Amino acid sequence: MKHITGSAPTKILIYVVGIAVAAGALVAYLYIAGPQGPRYSWLDVVFWVGLVAWSTRVAVALPFNAAMSHLFVIILGAIILFPPWLAMLIVAVGYFSSEFGKPTFPWYKDLFNRAQNTLVTGLAALVWHFLTEVAPVGLGRFDISAGVAIVAASFVLFISNITLVYYVIHLASGAPFRKIWVDNFRWLSLSYFVLAPIGLFMARAYQIPLVGGWGGFSVLFILMLLYYSRFYWDERVKLQEALDSTIEVLVKALDAKDPHTRLHSERVAAISKDLAKAAGLDESDQRKIEYGARIHDIGKVSIPDSILLKPGRLTEEEFNQIKLHPTDGIKLLQPAQRYMRDVLPIIRHHHERWDGRGYPDGLAGQETHLWARIVALGDAYEAMTAGRPYVKAKTPEEALREIMDLAGSQFDPKLAKLFHELWLQDPLWKDREVFLRASTSQAPSSDSSAPSSPAPAYRTSEELN
Numbered sequence: 104m105k106h107i108t109g110s111a112p113t114k115i116l117i118y119v120v121g122i123a124v125a126a127g128a129l130v131a132y133l134y135i136a137g138p139q140g141p142r143y144s145w146l147d148v149v150f151w152v153g154l155v156a157w158s159t160r161v162a163v164a165l166p167f168n169a170a171m172s173h174l175f176v177i178i179l180g181a182i183i184l185f186p187p188w189l190a191m192l193i194v195a196v197g198y199f200s201s202e203f204g205k206p207t208f209p210w211y212k213d214l215f216n217r218a219q220n221t222l223v224t225g226l227a228a229l230v231w232h233f234l235t236e237v238a239p240v241g242l243g244r245f246d247i248s249a250g251v252a253i254v255a256a257s258f259v260l261f262i263s264n265i266t267l268v269y270y271v272i273h274l275a276s277g278a279p280f281r282k283i284w285v286d287n288f289r290w291l292s293l294s295y296f297v298l299a300p301i302g303l304f305m306a307r308a309y310q311i312p313l314v315g316g317w318g319g320f321s322v323l324f325i326l327m328l329l330y331y332s333r334f335y336w337d338e339r340v341k342l343q344e345a346l347d348s349t350i351e352v353l354v355k356a357l358d359a360k361d362p363h364t365r366l367h368s369e370r371v372a373a374i375s376k377d378l379a380k381a382a383g384l385d386e387s388d389q390r391k392i393e394y395g396a397r398i399h400d401i402g403k404v405s406i407p408d409s410i411l412l413k414p415g416r417l418t419e420e421e422f423n424q425i426k427l428h429p430t431d432g433i434k435l436l437q438p439a440q441r442y443m444r445d446v447l448p449i450i451r452h453h454h455e456r457w458d459g460r461g462y463p464d465g466l467a468g469q470e471t472h473l474w475a476r477i478v479a480l481g482d483a484y485e486a487m488t489a490g491r492p493y494v495k496a497k498t499p500e501e502a503l504r505e506i507m508d509l510a511g512s513q514f515d516p517k518l519a520k521l522f523h524e525l526w527l528q529d530p531l532w533k534d535r536e537v538f539l540r541a542s543t544s545q546a547p548s549s550d551s552s553a554p555s556s557p558a559p560a561y562r563t564s565e566e567l568n
């Protein structure tokens with residue numbers, strides 16, 4: 104669950120008080136007129152208040168000064184085990200922000216966090232009771248009410264929680280509400296829905312005492328597992344961040360060696376991402392392709408400056424050394440192989456050709472990974488329109504014509520067709536000058552990915568001239 108920790112002007116106070124009044128009114132209404140089952144003891148109530156208090160202390164930092172904790176799972180458990188009004192009160196009483204009691208944490212923030220969590224608990228509890236008691240859902244002989252209800256309840260809990268919290272963040276920071284909502288919805292939603300069945304499982308475990316005649320032991324055991332899984336997850340995130348910065352250092356090293364590479368790689372990344380999207384790949388794959396395209400030439404850090412930056416034409420021997428950069432890139436990333444597995448084919452195979460005359464492995468057609476074929480096309484188009492000190496840059500029209508001429512020999516013909524369609528839609532990368540102006544980099548790329556003509560096997564990207 105999320106809560107605010109930022110500062111708040113007067114308009115926020117009105118919002119906060121409004122939510123508190125709504126939460127109070129809902130508790131009162133549900134106490135008088137709402138569903139009263141299931142049965143419970145006061146020991147249960149005390150235990151779950153304790154769980155709420157504990158869960159709000161185990162928080163993980165998130166953007167916009169908000170935080171998520173295991174409170175979500177505890178709330179789901181509480182709405183299954185208690186009548187809605189009592190589940191709300193358990194949250195209202197048990198809620199203690201990890202900032203609570205500090206001088207920088209004024210009363211209205213506590214009131215907001217407490218009131219909004221109480222309110223969303225009531226809404227989710229109503230959904231749970233409606234789908235399990237009023238309108239149970241069946242699939243043939245099977246009663247699937249609990250499964251449907253927990254998913255629906257967690258959906259309501261999640262949506263109402265982030266809406267209330269992001270609105271107050273919008274009021275406090277002036278950040279566009281829709282943007283904060285959409286940005287965070289995407290990546291938060293998955294973790295919340297993964298937690299939903301755990302809430303159900305935990306409530307059921309509490310109802311069936313396995314150890315010592317009390318279900319609380321099972322719940323504590325589940326929470327212990329959850330706690331360590333979150334701890335492990337945090338470590339993974341930190342590791343990924345460390346790896347990303349290491350690769351960023353390598354990219355910068357290559358950039359320092361050859362200042363033209365960065366713009367080239369960024370434009371190749373933009374083209375490849377659009378091409379991946381047009382090829383029907385999902386968002387996660389598109390992101391990986393974009394990332395792989397950014398670092399596709401990373402192996403060039405090991406090429407001597409005298410060759411990499413040579414203003415004139417390369418000798419065959421020099422070109423043979425350039426041709427090592429895909430395999431050098433793989434060697435460079437070897438220690439991080441476990442985390443880079445998905446993008447390695449891009450780095451190794453972005454100079455393969457459809458007709459099998461590329462390098463380093465001479466793969467033909469679909470033997471080359473689709474992601475590498477996508478980046479190869481973006482790489483070639485970018486290099487053609489960039490030109491080199493001794494090769495005039497092609498206009499976007501000329502480069503497109505060349506790509507189409509080489510469809511079926513150098514490039515995957517289906518991808519070339521998609522590229523043509525994309526190009527006609529006038530994306531930013533179509534014209535290098537336009538892309539250049541929109542980008543922070545200024546220099547045109549000297550990375551030689553131009554295919555020039557469908558000639559000898561070695562005439563692909565970094566070609567011999």
Ligand SMILES: [Fe+2]
Pocket residue numbers: 399400428453454564565
């Ligand atoms: Fe390359």
